[in-house]
Each structure stands twice: as C-alpha cells, then as structure tokens.
Amino acid sequence: MFSSYDGLCGIGELAERAGVSVKTVRFYSDSGLLPEASRSVGGHRRYGPDSLERLRMIRSLRTMDLPVSAVRRILDEEESAGRVGGALEDAVAGQLRELGSQLRALRWREAALRSVQECPAAERPDRLRLIGAVSAPPDTAPLARFWRGWLPPRMPARAVTAFLEVAVVQPPEDPAPAQVLAFARLYAMVSRPCGKDEPTQPHAHRAAGARASAVLYAGLAEAYDLAATEMRQDRAPGPGEALDGFVNAYASARNTADTPGFRRALARRLAADPRIDRYWELTAELVSAPASRPEPTPGSAHDWLVAALESRSGTAVTA
Incomplete structure (x- = not known):
C-alpha cells in the first residue's frame, strides 16, 4: 500500500x-x-x-x-x-527454441572464425569468401535442390523425401572448424551452375516410371544400411545380404531376374555412371567426429557394394 x-x-x-x-x-x-x-x-x-x-x-x-x-x-x-499458466509455458518454450537457434548460430560463427584464423595467412581471403557464403546456422536447402535434380523426375514425392533425409546431411550443432569448412565446400559444390553437358543423373538409376524409381531407391537405402553395418565392422566387400539387396534393387526396378549375366552388366553400367565422390567425402567429414574413423555414408556404402559386385562378377569396376 x-x-x-x-x-x-x-x-x-x-x-x-x-x-x-x-x-x-x-x-x-x-x-x-x-x-x-x-x-x-x-x-x-x-x-x-x-x-x-x-x-x-x-x-x-x-x-x-x-x-x-x-x-x-x-x-x-x-x-x-x-x-x-499456458501463456507463460508457451512463451518460455518459444524463447528456449529461439535461444537454441541463436546459440547454434554463435557456435557455428565461432568455428568459422577459427577456421579462418587457423589457415595460412595467404589463404585467409579465399577461406573467408568460401565460408562467408554460408549462413549461420547453415541452410541445407541447396543440398536438397541438388538431389532433386539428380533423382528421377517421376520419382514419387514420398520416396524423394525418404532419400533426402539420408542424402542431405544436417550440420553438427557444435561444429569443429574443419566441419565448417567441409560444409562450406559442400555448399559451393552444389551451388555452382551445372555445365551444359554435365549429367544430372546416373544412367544406371534411370528407371522407367514412378513405381520403378521408388522400388529402386527403397531397395538401395536398405542395401546401404546393411553395407554400413559391414563397414563399421571392417569387413571387406564381399557376398552377403547387403550385396544381394543391392543387386535386387536394380533387378526389381527393371523387372528382371538377378542372374550372373545381369550382375556383370550392372557392374559395367555402374562403372560408366557419373560420380559425385566429392559430395560424399565432404559429407563424411560432417557426420564424423574429428580425428575419428569416418562414418559410412550412402556414397561410401555404394562404393563398398560396387566393389563387392566386382569381386563376384569378375568385372573390373573403376571410378
């Protein structure tokens, strides 16, 4: 009073x-x-x-x-x-989300600055331009656009979404300077204009029709998961459930049988396909902890499976 x-x-x-x-x-x-x-x-x-x-x-x-x-x-x-009551709960929850986003951006900026600071002085201007093109926290939309151009145009939306969840790497919450640099290089790679004659999709993945595309990529996702398990156990590429699933994905998409002849032909087609190894190398840097063994990616799993196919079909597959 x-x-x-x-x-x-x-x-x-x-x-x-x-x-x-x-x-x-x-x-x-x-x-x-x-x-x-x-x-x-x-x-x-x-x-x-x-x-x-x-x-x-x-x-x-x-x-x-x-x-x-x-x-x-x-x-x-x-x-x-x-x-x-509820109004306070909603406001606090919203503020915590906003604060989390701000903290993530600050951690990203700190790692970006350290990446510039730690490189040789002569390289700093180029490093700064490369990293400065990426927002903090980074936007993965360019990666998704890259893959939408790579995937079959008739592929069902649900199958596209499922594939993007695997292929579009999410930047770490608390990145190391090397991971910031890896994402910046990945961003630059997928953002550059495509050359006039540059293929946008592997020939071996060109399935006929929406259903065949969905069957192919669903089967590949399962095979990549199985191969990743083998890779974490340091097993050499060879026969097994992962390779069988890999071949079956292509055979089912083409409505044909898995035969030795089909495997030899598939190995030759895969050898002739355009490759995006650099994408998966940079992805591995992003998903793996610094100074640790690289985590398998769909790209490295694909290479493991192709090597397994080569060893069983007798076809020399080169990158």
Whole structure:
C-alpha cells in the first residue's frame, strides 16, 4: 500500500520501489502493460496498489527477453484466470527454441572464425569468401535442390523425401572448424551452375516410371544400411545380404531376374555412371567426429557394394 492519502503513487515513487527507471515505467504504460489508475490535476500519472507487483512481473518477464506481445498475453491470462499458466509455458518454450537457434548460430560463427584464423595467412581471403557464403546456422536447402535434380523426375514425392533425409546431411550443432569448412565446400559444390553437358543423373538409376524409381531407391537405402553395418565392422566387400539387396534393387526396378549375366552388366553400367565422390567425402567429414574413423555414408556404402559386385562378377569396376 502506498503512503499517499488516496492509496495511489506517482511514476517516480513506483519506479523507485520497483528498481527501474521512470522511462521504463512510462514505456510499459504507453505499451498498455501497466495501466494508470488516474491522472493528477496536473496531468501526472497515478498508479494503484497492484501496479508495483504487476511492474515487478513485467520486469521479470522482460529480463528473460520475452517480447512485449508475449508479456501482454501472460498478464491478460493472469488477470482473467487469476493465475499464470499456458501463456507463460508457451512463451518460455518459444524463447528456449529461439535461444537454441541463436546459440547454434554463435557456435557455428565461432568455428568459422577459427577456421579462418587457423589457415595460412595467404589463404585467409579465399577461406573467408568460401565460408562467408554460408549462413549461420547453415541452410541445407541447396543440398536438397541438388538431389532433386539428380533423382528421377517421376520419382514419387514420398520416396524423394525418404532419400533426402539420408542424402542431405544436417550440420553438427557444435561444429569443429574443419566441419565448417567441409560444409562450406559442400555448399559451393552444389551451388555452382551445372555445365551444359554435365549429367544430372546416373544412367544406371534411370528407371522407367514412378513405381520403378521408388522400388529402386527403397531397395538401395536398405542395401546401404546393411553395407554400413559391414563397414563399421571392417569387413571387406564381399557376398552377403547387403550385396544381394543391392543387386535386387536394380533387378526389381527393371523387372528382371538377378542372374550372373545381369550382375556383370550392372557392374559395367555402374562403372560408366557419373560420380559425385566429392559430395560424399565432404559429407563424411560432417557426420564424423574429428580425428575419428569416418562414418559410412550412402556414397561410401555404394562404393563398398560396387566393389563387392566386382569381386563376384569378375568385372573390373573403376571410378
């Protein structure tokens, strides 16, 4: 309770009791967060007994960097329901998401700066231009566009989405400088204009029709997973479930049988296909912890399977 005869107080006394500036109280009043009880004869603002507690609540909410609109919803809920509930929960959850995004961007920028700092002085301008082209946190949309141009045009949307989830690498939350550089190089690779005669899709993947495309890529995804398990156990390319699934994906897409002749022909077609090894090399740098064994990627799994196919078909497959 204020000591004045009418139980109200002026803006100066309210600001002093709340530990804020008069300018702050005036801002909250003008924003509609802190209603005035009345105005004096001289036009000065007067505030009621509940204003001090309300002002302290506003200050606490604003200290957490909640926007004025969120503060208003929280106060309105408290006034109507007599308690603070869902509005505060939603505001805090949203702020945590925003803060997480900001922290991720800061970690990315720090690693980017270290990447520039740690390279030889003569290379820093080029390194800066390369890394500076990537937003923080980085956007993977160019990678998705690259793969949409690589995949069969009639491939069903669901199959495309499933493949993109595997092929489009997500940047690490707390990257090392080398990983920032790897993503910047990957970004530059997929963003450059394609040459007039540059193939956009492997010949061996050109299945006829939407169904065949979906069958092919679903089968390849399963084969890559099986091959990755073999690779983590340091097993050499050879026969087994992974290779059988790999060949069956191509055979099923072409509605033909898995025969020794088909395997030899498939090995020759795969050897003639355009390759994007650099994409998968950079991807491996992104998904693997620094100084650790590279994690298998769809690209390295494909190479393992092609080597296994070569060893069983007797066909020399070269990159």
